[in-house]
Amino acid sequence: MSSLHSRLKAFPSLTFILFWLLASALLLTPGQMRATTTVDLLVRGGTVVTMDAQRRIIPDGFLAVQGNRIVAVGTAAEAGQYRARTVIEASGKAVLPGLINAHTHVPMTLFRGLADDLALQEWLTKFIFPAEAKNVTREMVRAGTRLACLEMIRSGTTCFVDMYYFEDDIADVTEAAGLRAIVGQTIIDFPVPDALTPQIGLAQAERFIQKYKTGHPLITPAVAPHAPYTCAPETLIACRKLADKHGVPLVIHLAEADTETQTILERYGRRPIPHVERVGVLGARTIAAHVIQTQPDEYAILKKYNVGIVHCPQSNMKLAAGVAAVPEMRAAGLAVGLGTDGAASNNDLDLFEEMDTAAKLHKVVRRDPTVLPAETILEMATIEGARAIHMADRIGSLEAGKLADFIIVDVSNPRQLPNYQLASTLVYATKSSDVETVVVNGKLLMRDRRILTLDEAAIRRETATFRKRILESLQK
Numbered sequence: 086m087s088s089l090h091s092r093l094k095a096f097p098s099l100t101f102i103l104f105w106l107l108a109s110a111l112l113l114t115p116g117q118m119r120a121t122t123t124v125d126l127l128v129r130g131g132t133v134v135t136m137d138a139q140r141r142i143i144p145d146g147f148l149a150v151q152g153n154r155i156v157a158v159g160t161a162a163e164a165g166q167y168r169a170r171t172v173i174e175a176s177g178k179a180v181l182p183g184l185i186n187a188h189t190h191v192p193m194t195l196f197r198g199l200a201d202d203l204a205l206q207e208w209l210t211k212f213i214f215p216a217e218a219k220n221v222t223r224e225m226v227r228a229g230t231r232l233a234c235l236e237m238i239r240s241g242t243t244c245f246v247d248m249y250y251f252e253d254d255i256a257d258v259t260e261a262a263g264l265r266a267i268v269g270q271t272i273i274d275f276p277v278p279d280a281l282t283p284q285i286g287l288a289q290a291e292r293f294i295q296k297y298k299t300g301h302p303l304i305t306p307a308v309a310p311h312a313p314y315t316c317a318p319e320t321l322i323a324c325r326k327l328a329d330k331h332g333v334p335l336v337i338h339l340a341e342a343d344t345e346t347q348t349i350l351e352r353y354g355r356r357p358i359p360h361v362e363r364v365g366v367l368g369a370r371t372i373a374a375h376v377i378q379t380q381p382d383e384y385a386i387l388k389k390y391n392v393g394i395v396h397c398p399q400s401n402m403k404l405a406a407g408v409a410a411v412p413e414m415r416a417a418g419l420a421v422g423l424g425t426d427g428a429a430s431n432n433d434l435d436l437f438e439e440m441d442t443a444a445k446l447h448k449v450v451r452r453d454p455t456v457l458p459a460e461t462i463l464e465m466a467t468i469e470g471a472r473a474i475h476m477a478d479r480i481g482s483l484e485a486g487k488l489a490d491f492i493i494v495d496v497s498n499p500r501q502l503p504n505y506q507l508a509s510t511l512v513y514a515t516k517s518s519d520v521e522t523v524v525v526n527g528k529l530l531m532r533d534r535r536i537l538t539l540d541e542a543a544i545r546r547e548t549a550t551f552r553k554r555i556l557e558s559l560q561k
């Protein structure tokens with residue numbers, strides 16, 4: 086005791102520290118006395134755009150991640166109890182849910198710019214289907230998917246819905262890149278690169294579904310009948326049965342162009358939406374892309390089956406397919422997400438561009454600047470998109486318990502200032518190159534624009550090889 090006393094005398098500063106520790110312990114409130122919690126990842130200091138039910142935007146907020154889930158979201162003052170293995174300082178930046186590309190064909194990045202400025206039927210039948218017949222192989226699909234994943238990570242997409250051929254390869258590459266996806270094996274009534282008949286396609290789809298259906302952390306398998314004009318009623322029914330048998334989503338192009346309406350009317354005496362209802366293809370977890378050729382009485386049909394709608398404004402504009410009645414479908418209670426479609430009809434996979442376009446397109450066609458305001462558009466790319474793809478219980482907002490899929494976006498560029506209203510800044514003034522950091526399922530895929538899961542240089546080389554091959558194939 087005496088020795089302690091003499092030491093304390095010798096070190097007055099130590100006395101002070103002991104006194105201070107005791108005093109602060111006595112003055113701490115029970116909340117402040119909580120033990121610290123160690124988490125895997127802590128993002129602090131940014132403006133957290135939660136997209137939760139109250140649409141809370143938390144300036145100087147934080148986000149804590151443990152494993153693949155968000156465990157806490159709040160103000161910086163509440164972040165004190167968290168210690169983390171990885172801390173990301175996000176002041177001056179926005180932290181938002183990862184963007185959801187609800188309709189695409191990822192390998193088509195390798196057909197980007199191959200056939201432009203054409204209407205849908207001509208584009209598909211004269212250029213894209215023949216180019217696919219000559220070029221789509223497992224190898225090509227893997228290379229195109231890698232390029233797409235690189236582009237999507239760089240532009241803030243964390244989840245996408247795909248429909249194409251060789252989907253097991255798409256799933257494999259997507260998993261390696263670390264992205265989340267609903268991956269739909271295409272079924273179509275003519276011979277395609279991975280199936281000579283729809284029956285073979287269906288058998289393949291079932292094998293693929295069985296491989297991925299039990300709780301894969303990133304991949305949800307799906308059945309993807311191409312469209313009502315390329316799939317006979319028997320094919321559509323078989324797809325629905327397969328989806329129901331395994332409880333997986335069904336993804337389809339629906340009511341895209343007036344040529345589809347004419348064909349379906351001629352063949353079956355009904356418009357596309359009543360036709361697919363009558364056939365029985367609408368059902369649980371249906372995701373329908375485009376949905377342009379609609380009449381007001383058809384929204385109730387879509388609502389009855391809780392069909393998720395995907396609006397693809399840039400593809401629809403480029404193929405001159407028309408303008409979907411997005412405000413009316415939303416008013417009818419339908420969930421409408423955003424999609425880019427494939428890179429051959431867009432020509433990129435950039436959801437920041439898609440948001441800007443969607444917001445402006447509907448204003449100009451209606452001569453009404455109040456339709457689809459920036460906040461609504463941001464919803465369509467996040468929580469509403471998650472509803473459209475039937476995943477809103479897991480993704481689309483930043484809330485404790487949800488999967489940790491989020492992006493950190495710089496909002497301090499001169500082009501974004503003075504930033505009066507964050508939704509406006511994000512939709513109208515932000516570029517995909519402002520995305521700095523991307524996290525999916527709790528894992529960092531890009532940090533400060535450095536890609537962590539893909540070899541960017543190798544992807545550039547591989548793309549150049551396929552460019553040459555595809556060009557040569559078209560000259561034969």
Ligand SMILES: CSC[C@H]1O[C@@H](n2cnc3c(O)ncnc32)[C@H](O)[C@@H]1O
Binds near residue numbers: 209214250272341430
């Ligand atoms: C089911 S996906 C595979 C198939 O669809 C083709 N495709 C790409 N974009 C569109 C579109 O907007 N409408 C219809 N079909 C499309 C793609 O080239 C594949 O052959």
Ligand SMILES: [Zn+2]
Binds near residue numbers: 189374427
């Ligand atoms: Zn499409």
